[in-house]
Amino acid sequence: MGNEQKQENLNNQNIQEQEPKQMMPYVDNQDMKERATRFGTGGFAAIIYAVVTTICLYKNAYGIMTVLFAAATIGFLYYVCSHAPQSKAYDNREDKTSNPHTMIYYIGILLLGVSIFLTGDRFLIACNYIGIYLLSMTVFFTCFCDAEKWGVGKYIRAVIGTVFSPLGYLFRGFSDCYVYVRQREKKKSKAIYVLVGVLIALPFLVLMLIVLSEADAIFKYIVDRSIGNLQLSGNLAGFVMMLVAVFVTVYGIFCKMVIQPPKIDCEEKRMVEPMIGITFCGLLTALYAVFAIIQILSPFLGKQMLPAGYSYSEYARQGFFQLLFVAAVNLVIVLVCNRAFAESRVLRTILTIMCGCTYVMIGSSAVRMLMYIRAYHLTYLRVLVLFGLLVLVVLFTGTIIYLYKNTFPLMKYMIVACGGLYIAFALSHPDTYIACYNLACARADVQTWMAEDVDTDDMEIRLIDLMQYDLQAGSADRTPAVFEFLEWAQARGIWTDENDDEAQSLLTYHSNLCTSRRGIRTFNVSTYRGKTALENYLEN
Known part of the structure; x- marks a missing residue:
């Protein structure tokens, strides 16, 4: 019995020692394999x-x-x-x-x-x-x-x-990299050693590039032209x-x-009693309908319904941002109501009318902004506002389609449509057109002043006050238009003095914008065009 008991204890001890060696590596190996993969x-x-x-x-x-x-x-x-x-x-x-x-x-x-x-x-x-x-x-x-x-x-x-x-x-990137290296070492792959060699060589390559650049002026010039303002020794x-x-x-x-990818519950939950939405949206839509009628009668049909003491520019400025806010809120209301409330034809009709009234508000906002631009010219914010109104029109169009067809991919439509509009807007260089429009208006003003025999010094003062934003603000996109206008003005006797402060200030401002980027790596079309315009002006 004693020998049997000893043998049984010895067997149990061997099992306890073997179990961790059999089970733990399996769990670790599975996790390690996933991380390496x-x-x-x-x-x-x-x-x-x-x-x-x-x-x-x-x-x-x-x-x-x-x-x-x-x-x-x-x-x-x-x-x-x-x-x-x-x-x-x-x-x-x-x-x-x-x-x-x-x-x-x-x-x-x-x-x-x-x-x-x-x-x-x-x-x-x-x-x-x-x-x-x-x-x-x-x-x-x-x-x-x-x-x-x-x-x-x-x-x-x-x-x-x-x-x-x-x-x-x-x-996780560094720990997963360590696991991957350990896994590759077991497979005796030489690819990892190549990677380690490259990582070790990188600082030496940078060091030798710096030393060799200091050793030969021609090599340094080639390196500087290739990497632009990336000064390796300092950065x-x-x-x-x-x-x-x-x-x-x-x-x-x-x-x-x-x-752990984003997992968001996409189940339709349209269980709320639609009568709540009908009442809420119905009251708002009735108010919007009255407002829309007033908008149609006043700015759209040219009715002179302004209160005493109001100019059209003041009228436009006062109401624009409020209408833009209401239009944005209405978009949220329509989307939320369509998702939250149970299916109802009456609610859908009311939401459609609300969208129609919002179209009128957007149109009124656009008319107001155009009147304001006509009086005070363009700024970047005003252009962005007009672009925002166009985006709202596109969003409401997709929303109306979604009201009557729930399978319509509204989110994808919004991404593609609004993204496409923005890309077209970005490629159009709005800053260039802002400068061209405002400087064209300034040309018209100068022509008017010349016809009225206004003194040249007086015209210079007026232009400085009028065009401060357009001449010394914005990006390099507007540099060619600015110097084209400056040449045009000087041909008419304005800012012709070589020491004129305004002309020198323009040269300094736009020179800093356009001539600081050198090298192949930092080449930019806008700054290159601005630099060319600046050089042409100086040559003339």
Whole structure:
């Protein structure tokens, strides 16, 4: 019995020692395999994308390299979406019938990148980068989520949630890379050693590039012309920090989509009694109808119904922003009511009438703004306002279609239609047309003053007061128009003194805008055209 008991205890001890060795590696290996596979799919793509992005955009927000950045963004999105098994666009997926259509978003990203390269307008440049981000998120949502079922609110929630997603996966890129290296070491692959060699060689390449640039003036000139204002010796730390930040952000978003994509309940919940909506919307629509009739009778038909002491410009300025606010609120009301309340023909009819009244408000807002522009010329804000009104018309058109056909892809319509409008707006260079319009009005004023025999000094003072915004504001997009106007004015005896403060101030301002960007990497069409106009003016 004693020997049997000892043998049984020995067997139990061996089982306890063997169980962890059999079970724990299985769990760890499964997790390690998933992490290595994930890094193999998105990690190297994120590293390459971070390197290309940093080379393109480091201290170069709007050079020709933005086109390469846009192309790299498309390449990264296409690669990870077609190689991640969780994606609907996965290459090895058996069901190819539901492959998401993302080509139109890729085209939009490329056009936005081209638009950045063509303009010097900082506002447009910032909006273009935001547009590239939003279109990139749309590609991710289309491939990894059921985005075709999302409404406007759900899409906004998903975008906001994804903005902060890299924080939850801040060090995942480095830990997944470590796991991938360990897995590759077991397979005795030499590819990882090549990668390590490249990473070790990079700082030495940079060091030798700096040393050799100092050793030969011709080589230094070639390097400076090639990399523009990227001074490696002084900005290496910033370059590396940007590279790491881009990698962490991009890989964090990729991990979010693969591990925990936005899952938003898309179930229809139209259970609220429609009589509430009918009463609420009916009262508002009745008010809107009265207001719409007044708008039709006053500005549209030219009826002189203004209160005493009001000019048309004051009338336009007073009511425009209120009407714009009401139109935006009405869009939200129509969308929410259509989603929240149970199906009702009466409610649908009331919402349609509300949309019609809103069209009248938008038209009234446009007429008011055009009257104000006629009196006080164009500014960037006024152009943006007119563009916003056009976008509202497009959004309400899609909303009306959605009221009568719930299967209509409203969110995709909004992204494609509004995105297309914005790309057309960005490519049109609005700052150029603002300057051309205002300076054309100034030409007409000068012609009038000359016909009235106004003194030249007096005309100069009037022009300075009138054109301060147009001559010394805005971007490089307006530089050619400014110097064309300056030549025209000087041909008529205005600002002809070589030491004239206004002319010298214009030269200084636009010279700083257009001549600071040098090198192939930072080449920009707008600043090049401005520099050419400046040189032509100085030659003449």
